Amino acid sequence: KAGVTQTxxxxxxxxxxxxxxxxxxxxxxxxxxWYQQTPGQGLQFLFEYFSETQRNKGNFxxxxxxxxxxxxxxxxxxxxxxxxxxxxxxxxxxxxPPNTKNIQYFGAGTRLxxx
Amino acid sequence: AQTxxxxxxxxxxxxxxTVTLSCTYDTSESNYYLFWYKQPPSRxxxxxIRQEAYKQQxxxxxxxxxxxxxAAKSFSLKISDSQLGDTAMYFxxxxxxxxxxxxxxxxxxxxxxP
Numbered sequence: 311k312a313g314v315t316q317t318x319x320x321x322x323x324x325x326x327x328x329x330x331x332x333x334x335x336x337x338x339x340x341x342x343x344w345y346q347q348t349p350g351q352g353l354q355f356l357f358e359y360f361s362e363t364q365r366n367k368g369n370f371x372x373x374x375x376x377x378x379x380x381x382x383x384x385x386x387x388x389x390x391x392x393x394x395x396x397x398x399x400x401x402x403x404x405x406x407p408p409n410t411k412n413i414q415y416f417g418a419g420t421r422l423x424x425x
Numbered sequence: 426a427q428t429x430x431x432x433x434x435x436x437x438x439x440x441x442x443t444v445t446l447s448c449t450y451d452t453s454e455s456n457y458y459l460f461w462y463k464q465p466p467s468r469x470x471x472x473x474i475r476q477e478a479y480k481q482q483x484x485x486x487x488x489x490x491x492x493x494x495x496a497a498k499s500f501s502l503k504i505s506d507s508q509l510g511d512t513a514m515y516f517x518x519x520x521x522x523x524x525x526x527x528x529x530x531x532x533x534x535x536x537x538x539p
Contacts, residue, residue, distance in 0.1 A: 343526065353516065353529040366525050400470060402527075409522055416462075416470035 312337065314403050314417035322423045328389040331420045335382050335403030339415075342384040343408055344376060347398040347419070356399075359384055360407045388422075396424045427452045429519050431530035438507045439538050445492075446502045446533045448517030457521035459493070459500045464532075465513040473515070476500065504535075512537045 315334040323329050335342050343366075344356040355368040359378035376386040382403075388395055398421050402414035428451045438444035450459065461473040476484045476493050484491050488508075492501045504511055517530040 345527075352531045353527075355526040355528075358526060368526070398468060402470075408520060408525055408527065413472065413475070414527060415472070418467060418469045421468075 314401055314415055316399075316401050316417035316420050318420060319418065320421045320423075322425060323391050324425050325391055325393060327391050328387065329391060329422060330385050330387045331399055331401075331422070333384045333386075333401030333403075333417060335384070335401075336415055339403035339405055340382050341404045341407050341412065342378055342382065343402045343404075343414060344384070344386050345400045345402065346370075347400055348396075353400070356386065358408060365407060391424045393424050395422065397422060427454070427519055427521065427524060427528050429517050429528050429530040431517055431533050433533045434531070435534045435536070437536040437538060438504075440507055440509060442507055443503060443505045444507055444535065446504075446515050446517075446535065448500045448502070448530055450498050450500065450517070450519050452498070452519065452521060454521040454523060457519060459491075460518040460520070460527070461489070461491070461500075461502045462516045462518055462529075463511075463513045464516065465510075470516070474502065507537045509537050509539060511535060 317332045341360040343358040358366040362378045373389045378384045398419045400419045402416045404412040404414045406412045430449045457478045460475045463471045474486045488505045514532045518527045
């Protein structure tokens with residue numbers, strides 16, 4: 311069974327631009343969560359989608375948004391990029407909403423660099 | 426609010442030796458899971474081991490085992506017979522029935538030397 315697939319692996323953008331990252335979950339998984347990883351802030355939760363609905367959202371500005379499609383694939387979008395948005399963005403999928411029963415499996419991430 | 430603390434930013438161990446990584450957490454919840462994830466240079470976050478709070482028996486996965494001290498809110502990872510491929514960042518993480526998201530510690534960078 312294929313794992314969580316994130317595309318692209320690397321992305322370079324300039325300030326003010328917008329970017330869209332993609333995540334394909336493990337087959338059969340209906341929940342997708344997004345995390346931002348930076349050296350200074352560590353791993354921080356962005357948002358989680360289950361059955362095309364955003365169930366949970368972290369403490370990030372409105373420039374960060376996402377969506378989930380009927381096939382459970384998810385995209386996250388960052389508009390008006392800032393230098394501080396440079397990070398590794400990790401996607402994780404689970405069978406159901408992440409909780410004590412549904413383990414999250416991670417993709418290899420998308421490395422975003424904002425110049 | 427739940428917090429996870431890893432007090433060892435970096436550790437090193439010689440191949441074939443044993444190393445223990447520390448993790449403490451804070452929660453008022455009773456139903457939760459604790460995890461250790463490994464992130465090698467390839468960046469893929471890999472689940473190493475997990476422990477359910479209700480289970481008194483410490484989890485074991487091959488060379489990896491945990492020492493779960495619920496009263497002390499401590500969850501350490503022991504790696505036996507360390508291998509070069511164990512070189513990675515190790516993250517301790519927490520999830521409860523009320524959080525719906527993983528809460529991570531800051532990580533411990535483990536270097537295994539030949």
